[in-house]
Amino acid sequence: MISKRAFIAILTLLPAFLSGCVTQNYENDDTPVVQNQANTDDMAATRISLGLGYLKMGNMPQAKQNLEKAKNFAPNMVQVYTAFAHYYETVGEHKLTISSYEKALSIKSDDADTLNNYGVYLCRQDKIEAAEKQFLKAIAVPSYLLVAKSYENLSSCFLKNDDFIKAEMYLNKAILHSPSSSSILFQMIRLQYAMGDYKQAKSFNQRFERVTRRFTSQFLALSYKVHYKLGERGTAKNYGTMLVKMFPQSWEAQQYLLNELTSIEADSLAKRYELLKATNTLTKPKKRIVKLSPKKSKKTSPESVDKTQKQVVAEKEVNRVHLSTLKPSTVKEKKAIESSDVVQEEPKTGTQDQSKKLPGFHVVKAGDTLYGISLKYNIKVESLRRWNNINKKLYIKDIIFLEDPKLVNQ
Known part of the structure; x- marks a missing residue:
């Protein structure tokens, strides 16, 4: 049984606990009528969060219902339409996805997060040039803080299309904007390995280790391969030992024990690069060499x-x-x-050693x-x-x- 003094104390504290609550009722059209000073944008943000949560769980009707309520609260909020874009992409409605992104950008054309997300979507649809345009628009926004991430996204987009030159260029820009990002450095190690520049891969490997000690099985496997390619077998073995000790159940550790990592994911990327390089080299038009006959004298012995x-x-x-x-x-x-064009030059007279x-x-x-x-x-x-x-x-x-x-x- 609560004493009189305790009961008075509870009554005193109740207003503090109830000040954050919202009391609302609904009219016939189920539109909420807010009866306090709560910001409608906050209400919309709550509904967006709920909608995306339901979307993640696979409950599409509840996801869409919450997003519609968010739109009712804040019909001019950019985040409402980017959330709808994510919903429509998930359910495979690509025309509605694009229209949702365009609607968001019509409200605020320089919303960097929307531009970046739109670029990611276009890249997934293999619209590389259109994606690049959106990413660069996001990067150009002065207040945008995630420039390195957009450059990393650009690099991944071009790498998906086997454009290794642009992928390397944009990844270098990402490193300039975020030199301590372990994820970006790892992507650069992987790219340099695929392109056969093992010394550069080793250099970025060392930079990675300086900025973080949170190694992954993928990083240790790639480090093993880089040093093995350089002929540094002792160092490579050390990485292999670390891999087995730190991640004994990982796929990489099992492959190391079975075949010393004959092939990892980066090797597949390297094969794509080698095939592309060979194709580009062998299909280049060759210059035809015209062979001129030597002048003959009128009298020949x-x-x-x-x-x-x-x-x-x-x-x-x-x-x-x-x-x-x-x-x-x-x-x-x-x-x-x-x-x-494999044409032999005629040997010059008077020379014994003709190459x-x-x-x-x-x-x-x-x-x-x-x-x-x-x-x-x-x-x-x-x-x-x-x-x-x-x-x-x-x-x-x-x-x-x-x-x-x-x-x-x-």
Whole structure:
């Protein structure tokens, strides 16, 4: 039983507890009539939160009902329509999603959060250029604080479309705006690994470790691969040991124990990059070299005629050797190669040591080794590795450049 003194104390405290409550009734159209000074924007924000909560649980009718009530409270609130955009995207109504974003931006065209979210949506729909436009609009808003996140989103968007150059550019911008972001640094390690720049990947790996010690299994696995590619096997093994000790149940740890992480997610990205690089390199139109015949004197001696014939035979023999390295599968391909830009210069008279013009590339066949290719074309192994970014085994039909592609393409 409550004493009289305690009862008086409870009565004294009641107004403090009840001051935050809202009393409301409903008219016939179920529109709430607020009877205190509560801000309608706050009421709308509450309904938005409830609606998104129901959406996350998969209760679509309740989600939409709460969002409609939020719109009734604040029909000109930007967040109401961005919430509707999220709802419509979830239920697959893409036209309504776009119209919701456009409605939000018609209310406030420089709302950076809406512009960023619109960009994310467009990227998911593979509308890369339109997404880039929205992201850059968000970044241009002076009061926007999440610039690094928008740049990171831009990088992911272009990487999804296999545009590695723009992905790297925007990720560098993200790092400039947020140099201590572990998630952005991790994405850069992954990107540099995929592009075969293992030294840069290691550099960003070290920066990652300086800003955080909250390692993940994905980071440790990627660190193992980076150092392994650099030939730093001891350091790589240390990362593998950390992976097994810290995350014994993870997929990465299991793969490390089974096959020493032969293939991780970053390797799939690396294959996409290699395929793209090979396609772009081999499909570039080559410049045709026009071979000018040497001027013939009016009088030719029998000895000079015989010498010229020997030169022609020697030239054909050299061309035959070069054509054999390409191994055309059909006669048609062989004729095409014979008329292509692998043209031999005629040897100059009066010189004993005449160098042969090398073909542009070598196609790997069974039994080939990098050392054997270097002997065949008289090129240093280190040069072949640098020009072709070779840090792995050779496979049949691999293309090995015999000169620096950067200089050739200038």
